[in-house]
Amino acid sequence: MDKKQMTEEDIKLRYITPAITAKWNVDHITMETKITDGKINLKGNLVFREKPKKADYVLYINVNNPIAIVEAKDNNHTVSFGLQQAMTYAQMLDVPFAYSSNGDAFYEHDFLTGQERQISLSEFPSPDELISRYQAEANGGSGLNNQQKHIISQPYYTSQTTYTPRYYQRNAVNRTVDAIAKGQQRLLLVMATGTGKTYTAFQIVYRLLKSGMKKKVLYLADRNILVDQSIQQDFAPLEKTIHKINFTKDDPITITSHEVYFSLYQQLAGNDDNDDSAPDDDPVMRFASLFQKDFFDLIIVDECHRGSAKKDSNWRKILDYFSSATQIGMTATPKETKYISNIDYFGEPIYSYSLRDGIEDGFLAPFKVINIRTNIGEGWRPYKGQLDKNGKEIEDRIYTNSDFDYNIIIEDRTYEVAREITEYMKSTDRMQKTIVFCATEEHAERMRIALTNLNSDMVQKNPDYVVRITGSDVYGKNKLDYFISVSALYPVIATTSKLLSTGADCKMTKLIVLDQMIGSMTEFKQIIGRGTRLREKEGKTHFMVMDFRNVTRLFADPDWDGPIEQDDDYGKGGTKPGGTGPVTLPGPGPDPKEKPIVDEHGCTVKVIGKTVSVYDANGKLLRQESIVDYTKSNILGTYASLDNFIQQWSAEEKKESIRDLLLERGIDLEVMKADQNMSDVDDFDFICHVAFSQKPLTRIERANNVKKRDFLSRFKGVARDVLEALLDKYMNTGIYEIEKTEILKLDPFLKFGKPSKIAQYFGGKEGYLKAIRELEKELYKVG
Structure with missing residues (x-):
């Protein structure tokens, strides 16, 4: 067989593997070794993984220490074509030698010396050769000491x-x-x-x-x-x-x-x-x-x-x-x-x-940010002589996010934040583990009460649906182990101030709510870190951050997951710290002895805007989207007008291809319909509704319209019975199922005979398919 006609797998089997195993014991070789899990991408309302990084060959000194990477290519590539890929994997694995091969020879990169060379298949180095070279070049050329050689041989702990x-x-x-x-x-x-x-x-x-x-x-x-x-x-x-x-x-x-x-x-x-x-x-x-x-x-x-x-x-x-x-x-x-x-x-x-590395490799969960603005977020000022709930005059100044719950309590704001959290959970998953970071322990208690009252149906099922978990709350701290447990359902929502910002291993946290000012990048990273753990088997592939104080602007700061640099002034400023970290947001002023309390009559709070943002692992803004707007823009970018969409839908022999086209762009219509309580609507109507503002009909309404127009009278006997059964299937499952001839192998069609026999009632297979096309045309007829 011509070498140029061989696949990469053939080249590996016939040339590369024999050249390696001639000198290496198979116990010291792994093939197709998965290095990463593959980055999880958030696209529209879909979540999917990229392919993981895999090395063709990894060669080991022992179970702890890989020493070389080999990447294979087919013979239509040069010997060195795969070397940069091998070098990338070698750097990730801390491996000193990288090789590529196309079956003709090997190309080597030595990270210890920085040199590259081509060697024949028979010259591939043995374990002793690579170990000798590694030991000779280690420690700047001084070699390994006895302790290093000894520790290299010590295995990791492994068990089932x-x-x-x-x-x-x-x-x-x-x-x-x-x-x-x-x-x-x-x-x-x-x-x-x-x-x-x-x-x-x-x-x-x-x-x-x-x-x-x-x-x-x-x-x-x-x-x-x-x-x-x-x-x-x-x-x-x-x-x-x-x-x-x-x-x-x-x-x-x-x-x-x-x-x-x-x-x-x-x-x-x-x-x-x-x-x-x-x-x-x-x-x-x-x-x-x-x-x-x-x-x-x-x-x-x-x-x-x-x-x-x-x-x-x-x-x-x-x-x-x-x-x-x-x-x-x-x-x-x-x-x-x-x-x-x-x-x-x-x-x-x-x-x-870093967090960036973990997300890129697919070991950590990516996230979206919902930034929520209220009518008082940029500032609220009491009217002249305004009294608080206790009859005391409120100091006349502009109060901002740095004041709310720190220096002044706006009761309706707490309610509005709790309402937004509740509405989001109702539209997604009411049992998703949620941490609400509040300004103070007292604020955490007010938030607990508001969330309890807004979720009384869930609290009725279990009083621990919402729990305050703070340093001074003995009851809440006793519930912490249950909250962080993967298997325990309750508590679902934890309101806190500082206790859950670091350390606690909250594996199933899917929603992080920011309703406190955050004073340092260190604390910000710790809080975001509460959501980064992946639990795919339990359904956690990503998490959401809901921000009520514009704290997530820190993603734009250069220190977000950036390189670690020591402050040039370290050690020069005395011993008492005056700041909390490398980045300081405007923080609350001195805590007054008694904070003014403003009820909903004194200040009514409304949400005036929401932005859903998707960031990459570097904290760079990829896009801002609402899934409906994202869907609409994709549909309008594909179909020039409503007439154009109807024309293409009608002309499409398999309507499923339009659904699949949208899936490729990150739009799962079934999920969207479920989110908007429109699961009884055909995809055709949902697309027309979202993109072209058309009033949707349910599948039942469409099927009944067909019956009213007496379309079925064109057919007699069993053919009519089959079409009536297909209309019933459409009402329950939608258009995609009735397009499949396999449906004729299921109830209630079995009573009519095999699919080939059913087709005969329509004059043959072509007659049956023609009847289906006419039925679809009738289903989507306007008027």
Whole structure:
């Protein structure tokens, strides 16, 4: 067979695979290896995945460490044609060697030296050759030390319930343990919310413990839920060696028998919707009462953006006390300001995997934004001498989004926000997990009441349909585990202020409502991160952000998922922070002792505009759309006029092709009809209604019109009975089903005989098809 006529698969089978397996054991080769899951796209009202990135061949030193990528092409391409694709995959997988081949030879790119060369099929390097070259060039040419060689051989933890690390998690683990083996003492890992930071930390700890490089590990977190989630989920394989520190109960003698220690010290980090108690003594003294300075040789700081990098923080005092230990900071959102710098303490990130990366790879959920404007959003001013609900005069000034619920309470605004949330959920899914971020805990309570009253039918079924979950609300905090559970239905809606902005693993959150001013890019990213987890099996492929305070303008800020840069003024401004992060929005003024309360008579609030926006992974605005407008513009772009559409619909032998054309453009007519309670309407009528403002007829009305015009009298006997049955089918299922001859194999047509026999009642197959065309023409007749 001519090589030029062979497919890529033939070239792989006959030339490339034999050349590789001649020197490589098949246990060290994977083929068609999926690297990403494929980006999820939001197009119109459709959600679909792009094809995942797959490498033709991945070659491994061992189960942990890929060392080479090979991309294959057919023989109509040059030897090096696939090299750039191989290099892209190699960079993603942290692999030092990339190859391409068309079956004639291999082309090699060596990332260690930057050189490229062509080699024959028989010259493809063996595992020992690549390992030798890698070890010789590693560490700037100094090679691998014994600890690095030892740690490379340590496997990941695997089991039936623990998934194999994704490529970026493996990169993070490999880079971290490699750097520790080289003696690096401070490390920073930056991984977006939902990408598995805790799982990555577990694999790092597991490999370091099993290699013997580390023996005592301290895992620091500032929220009880973070500690418990970690112990019960990702760190469960080490449960026999884990201990959760309790400063009041632990014995300094017996506590030393464990390997992995979790410390909850939310009381050291200030009262920020955190759990339990306030500081009662010096944090270093508490740790010193249980542990010597050199007891731990590895410390992991989860969510290290929350204060560990502040020079005067209690976090920092603990890290300074255990200064001899290797310390790893993990965060989704590093803080780099005049007063706080993760980079200054931990160093430049050893590995970063951003929200943008996660969405592009299809591991994180994309999102749409509904920006809602009210008549008072740009400002409200009381009339002269206006009194609030309690009879007190309201200060005469212009109140804006920065004031509402912070400095003044507009009751009708709370109601209007709650009404919009309710209407959206009614039109989509009333059981979708929803977080409403409110200005204060008191605002969260008012919002809970408003949502409860607007959803009383759902609350009647379960009183936990709406729950306030805030730091001071004991009842709400006890419901947090149920809210974040994938299997628990209730609570459905959580109103909060700060508690759910970070840390809580809310996997099924489909709607995030922003009704608070957000003071920093760090907090903004954390809040958006509450929705980014994918749960496709449970029906979560994306999420919505409903913004009532124009907070999502931060997507346009250069710091949105941009590179991490240390503030040039870090360390020069004293010790007391004066800002909350790299981007500061206009915030509320000083909290007055008693906020004016304005009822609906004093200020009536109405929604005056909504914009649905779709952003790419970089936070760049792709389009602003309402699905109806999107559909209308697509239809008008295809059909010049109503007459033109009717003409093309009538001429189309299979009406399904028009539906399929719209599906390709992201328009699912069935979903749209269901959203607008028009499922009993034919697609023809729905298109005419949406695009050309025509009054729609139901399928029943169209079928009855056919019967009134006595169309059926043209046919006799069984032929007429068949057409009457087809009209009944049309009323129930629509035009597409009656166009299919397969329908004749179903009830009620079976009683008339086989399809071939039924056709005979019409004079043969052509006669039957002609009758169907005439029936369709009659169905869509005007007047």
